[in-house]
Amino acid sequence: MDNSARPAVFIINSLEGGGAERVMVKLLAIMESYYYQLNIPVHLVLLDDLPESQVCPNYVNKTVLNSNGSLLEGYKLLKPLLKALQPTYCFSFLTRSNFLNIALARKLGFEAIISERVNTSSHFSGGLKDTVSRLLVKLSYKRAARVVAVSEGVKADLVENYAVPDSNISVLYNPYDIELLKTSAKEDVSDLPTKPYIIGVGRLVKNKNFSLLIDAYADAGIDESLVILGVGDERESLEALVKQRGLEDKVCFLGFKKNPYPYVAHAKYFVSTSNAEGFPNAIVEAMCLGKAVIATNCESGPAEIIAEKYPYQVNGASQEKNGILCQLNNKQGIVDAMHQLAEPKLLNAYEVKSSACAETFSYPAFREKVIAIIDQVTQ
Structure with missing residues (x-):
């Protein structure tokens, strides 16, 4: 297959056992025929080198980084990779991946689609680290090209508490076979x-x-x-x-x-x-x-x-x-x-x-x- 089109890139922290990781792999499997018909190469980037409980579809080019859970290290490793790939868009799951996706989108000229998999306010319930994360969500999420919420409740939380415009959020329920x-x-x-x-x-x-x-x-x-x-x-x-x-x-x-x-x-x-x-x-x-x-x-x-x-x-x-x-x-x-x-x-x-x-x-x-x-x- 002649992969002449700019690629689509998906980003997630890892493929450890968890709901977000499972849905990411399902999304890639469900979308295989779509990408094949449009001749678009697809890449999956894992920020952390951890044991994988989910299996990435064969058609996807998987790259494993080793950021050890660090936002700064993730930025350093992800930037040159995305610069080389030149994607049309990056679709990310989970907060750390979302932060990096948004931060690099304008610098490298791609569209950032981010997906919020949890109720943000409930997830960041307290402590200094959570306070910083909440502030970063409020400052950054509104800059994404599209925000994908896993439920109407997650969408409402992003609109009411994190200044994300209602018009910029799509609700996408998880898929089930x-x-x-x-x-x-x-x-x-x-x-x-x-x-x-x-x-x-x-x-x-x-x-x-x-x-x-x-x-x-x-x-x-x-x-x-x-x-x-x-x-x-x-x-x-x-x-x-x-x-x-x-x-x-x-x-x-x-x-x-x-x-x-x-x-x-x-x-x-x-x-x-x-x-x-x-x-x-x-x-x-x-x-x-x-x-x-x-x-x-x-x-x-x-x-x-x-x-x-x-x-x-x-x-x-x-x-x-x-x-x-x-x-x-x-x-x-x-x-x-x-x-x-x-x-x-x-x-x-x-x-x-x-x-x-x-x-x-x-x-x-x-x-x-x-x-x-x-x-x-x-x-």
Whole structure:
């Protein structure tokens, strides 16, 4: 293939395990035919040399730098590379990559498309480093050719708190391969619980608020066990809470699973008690597998998915179009939602609604939205 066109460059910190890294690789795979038809070479630049949990598509030229998490070192290494490549545009994921993309765009004559994968205000919650990062976001993001928010909630935060013009932001929900998820869910696993259970999935960190899930589960007194998938620095304190509540025989920590889908597929329903999300992949993936969902109304994403409304407030537990949405940090709301899904008729109804909702996050719809974003900065 004659790659005479100026390339498209994608930038991310690394391909370690994480939602943003997974979506970056999916984006590149989904867009392969588009770039092939237009004869555009594609490059992926990783700022850090770290173990890779995601596999870059073969058609993409991958370059791994070694900035060791340093913004300054990243600038020094990325500048000569982009100067040599002369891209039409750079599309970046994650804050550090976004800063570098914007800083180099005007110097080197390309368009910067940046993607915000988390709710910025919730992500930078405190401390000097976070204060500096928030200031850099406010000063730099408005200078990007296009800002891509993963949800309406992330978009609203950027407009209200970081001076990014509403007209310069596109919302692009994450893509999901429903058939692949269903196939993955059929894989045999050796430690699948034999008794009925409900499930929560995510990093065991403070923001995911698994302590609320455990406390609410204890108060609900339901028959099903609780399975938690994930790793993180909160595990020890969460296990202590389980012991304190006398739940050692009912709560099971199964750690990180490269393929979590068999565990989700066999659960009675899915619960998320997170305090903050960029876009809650685990909720949509559970819906792709036909699971009813209980979720806290955190920033951002759950209300958009479950109630199809934003902004939106609830009190306690609220039965919405696609699941049960609960007030943030409201233990009784989670308890009530668990009691409501003990009713088989309601549970079955939400299983059907989950499957229907999941269809709106298809690969073809995602591809068309990405093309529209690219067209906005190149035409």
